[in-house]
Amino acid sequence: MPSYKLIYFNLEGRGEILRYLFSYSNIDFEDRRVEFADWPALKPTIPYGQLPVVEIDGVIYNQSLAIGRYLAKKAGLTGKSELDEIRVDALIDTIDDFFSKFPWMDTEKAKKEFMEKSSPQLLAYLEKTLGNNPWFVGDSATWADFFWDTCADSFESYVPGFAKDYPKLLALKERVKAIPTIAAWIKKRPKKSQ
Amino acid sequence: MPSYKLIYFNLEGRGEILRYLFSYSNIDFEDRRVEFADWPALKPTIPYGQLPVVEIDGVIYNQSLAIGRYLAKKAGLTGKSELDEIRVDALIDTIDDFFSKFPWMDTEKAKKEFMEKSSPQLLAYLEKTLGNNPWFVGDSATWADFFWDTCADSFESYVPGFAKDYPKLLALKERVKAIPTIAAWIKKRPKKSQ
Ligand SMILES: [Mg+2]
Ligand SMILES: [Mg+2]
Known part of the structure; x- marks a missing residue:
């Protein structure tokens, strides 16, 4: 090792x-x-x-x-087929693009405004991608689920409640955090x- | 297929x-x-x-x-070992981060200024990573070499000569373009x- x-x-x-x-x-x-x-x-x-x-x-x-x-x-968290691997990588990059655009160094007000303006597209997309499945891709967890949870925690620490209208995405966070x-x-x- | x-x-x-x-x-x-x-x-x-x-x-x-x-x-272009795969992915993301920050929609002047200010760090890093090797990672081409070439062409079309002080990086572009x-x-x- x-x-x-x-x-x-x-x-x-x-x-x-x-x-x-x-x-x-x-x-x-x-x-x-x-x-x-x-x-x-x-x-x-x-x-x-x-x-x-x-x-x-x-x-x-x-x-x-x-x-x-x-x-x-x-x-074993990258997806179970080559096509699932594309889906996982695409979710990672979509969340990452948003993370990179978040105005980390700006005022609290700017952060809130950014979230109000920009997060609905991301969150609606992620919730639609998740649908009624337990995990974003396939029938088991991938690192895209993990990345959603860790990034959402970072956003949450600056803009509390930013995802409150997306219960499925919040439930996914709980599922990730419940993995022993x-x-x-x-x-x-x-x-x-x- | x-x-x-x-x-x-x-x-x-x-x-x-x-x-x-x-x-x-x-x-x-x-x-x-x-x-x-x-x-x-x-x-x-x-x-x-x-x-x-x-x-x-x-x-x-x-x-x-x-x-x-x-x-x-x-x-077979992702690197020949798991550690080389990290290096390839890291180069891709480093070039991509820069590509995302480039002010595509801004004026010609803004593009030039961005390049003058920001490209030396990227280009020096890439040239140092390449060293005297023919390819960025390992002893054969990877898609990081391809991505450098395609991104550099995009920058070049807006800011001609942006990489002129980096002959090894320019030679790498020629090597990519010479693959039959x-x-x-x-x-x-x-x-x-x-
Ligand atoms: Mg990206
Ligand atoms: Mg990136």
Whole structure:
């Protein structure tokens, strides 16, 4: 088993999908949490100057979703056919596009306005894709379900109730959080700092 | 062999990586090119209202990179080990992040300014990643090389010479374009409309 060190800030954000995937697979990992004060000194040593990165046996890999896919493959969470794999990857990228556009650094008001204006398209699309199924794709969980949950938690921390009109999507979050290995991780992870 | 129909605008942009991948694998595909005038009527019928999409045996799949990865897997272009697959996916997402931030709809001046300010980080990173190797990852082409070429062509059409100080990256583009199946595609594709 390789050794894994996740390097990210002390928050959920773009790191949490990786923590979920490590936890789901019972893979031990070092969960290094960088203080913002220490980031300027660390940044030049990190490929492309962005976190999260993961060290695998001492070699640094960047881009959270590239690492996520590697972990999801090991865990059997990428979809059960080549066509399901397209669906899973497409959901990941659709949620990620939205995550990238969210005005993280802007005012509370700007965040709320962005959500009011932009989230209905995403949420309606995701709820329609889910339909009455327990999981987005196929008959078992994939990392697209996990990613929805972790991203929604990030949005929720800034715009509480943003998905309140989408009960099926909220129920999906509960299903993800009820997976025993994920539930155990959530119980033991540091309390939110954002 | 499934039937494939690519639906995109009459330009290279986000569709060209898929045309490269179809061509590389000698997969027949219908190359449907939507005129901008027809897009408003078509848009509501397209998942998430974004092109490109690909119909596979009549079922629509969206998100260009999700479809690209499916085609790249079939073609053996995703990297030769699980760690190389992370590297390939990370390059794809790094280039894609930049592509998404490029001010496509803004003025020529804004495009130039964006490139002057933002491209050195990307280009230096890509050139360092390439080093003196013929391909970004491993000892043979991957779809990350293809994606660099198609994205760079899109940038080039708006900001000519944007990568002129990066001769290794320009040579990589030539290597991609010299692959016989890609060369044949480039010879037969419609002339640029952007
Ligand atoms: Mg993306
Ligand atoms: Mg991305």
